[in-house]
Amino acid sequence: MHFTSEQRFDDGVLEREFTLGEIPGFLWTPESASAPAPLILISPPPLGLGKTYPRLAARARYYAAEYGFAVATIELPGSGDRPRLAALDQARADLRRVIGAGEPVSGEIVDALILPLVEEAVPEWQATLDALLALPEIGGPVGYEGGIISIGVRLAAVEPRISAAGLFAGSLVPAAMFEEAREVTVPLQILLQWDDEGNDRQAALNLFDAFGSKEKTLHANMGGHTGVPQYELDAGARFFVRHLK
Numbered sequence: 001m002h003f004t005s006e007q008r009f010d011d012g013v014l015e016r017e018f019t020l021g022e023i024p025g026f027l028w029t030p031e032s033a034s035a036p037a038p039l040i041l042i043s044p045p046p047l048g049l050g051k052t053y054p055r056l057a058a059r060a061r062y063y064a065a066e067y068g069f070a071v072a073t074i075e076l077p078g079s080g081d082r083p084r085l086a087a088l089d090q091a092r093a094d095l096r097r098v099i100g101a102g103e104p105v106s107g108e109i110v111d112a113l114i115l116p117l118v119e120e121a122v123p124e125w126q127a128t129l130d131a132l133l134a135l136p137e138i139g140g141p142v143g144y145e146g147g148i149i150s151i152g153v154r155l156a157a158v159e160p161r162i163s164a165a166g167l168f169a170g171s172l173v174p175a176a177m178f179e180e181a182r183e184v185t186v187p188l189q190i191l192l193q194w195d196d197e198g199n200d201r202q203a204a205l206n207l208f209d210a211f212g213s214k215e216k217t218l219h220a221n222m223g224g225h226t227g228v229p230q231y232e233l234d235a236g237a238r239f240f241v242r243h244l245k
Helices: 049-067 086-100 107-133 149-158 175-181 201-210 231-244
Strands: 002-008 013-020 023-030 037-043 070-074 138-146 162-168 188-193 216-221
Touching (some): 013 049, 013 107, 023 107, 037 049, 037 231, 049 070, 049 231, 107 149, 107 175, 162 231
Antiparallel strands (some): 013 023
């Protein structure tokens, strides 16, 4: 992990930009921490960190300044300035085509759109976790938050260092992920926008039901994809405080 820049904010948070091999990312840490901080990994949507930075940074700085968490994010494969993945680009084009034609989205398109991204992203998150936990200012335990929800499902199922996960429903879910969800046993908090125009609500509810966790909570709010209530930020923080502190 190579740090390329840093910035200190008035709220006592240190932001550092880093690269891990060819993967860019950001790390936010509370400067006033007296002991190694627990860590939250925040996965961005596949829009590029340049577009999503303001929202991610605001959430990360809130977690760091108010609750003492270290928070990190990385650019997803095929996003931002990272090399394009031809298969994903083709799947996205196919998705736009069928939606534009008013046709149903087939399972083949969903698989092509999501499964390669999961296969690429989860090992990268694990490598990032290795590097972050080697830093003296970070000590775990570790939480994961964000969408694409299938990335969170796979990571929570295979990575024993993840102690809790806050997942955002709203992305298409391949059929195979429902079986993987049964292997997830960590505490979960799922955020669902009830009127999300791009989300299959019933599929999101079925996935919630499939999770093997004994503790799982569904937060469902009225409104579309971008209408998440501000108070859900506090709900996410309280969830991680319960399980990481």
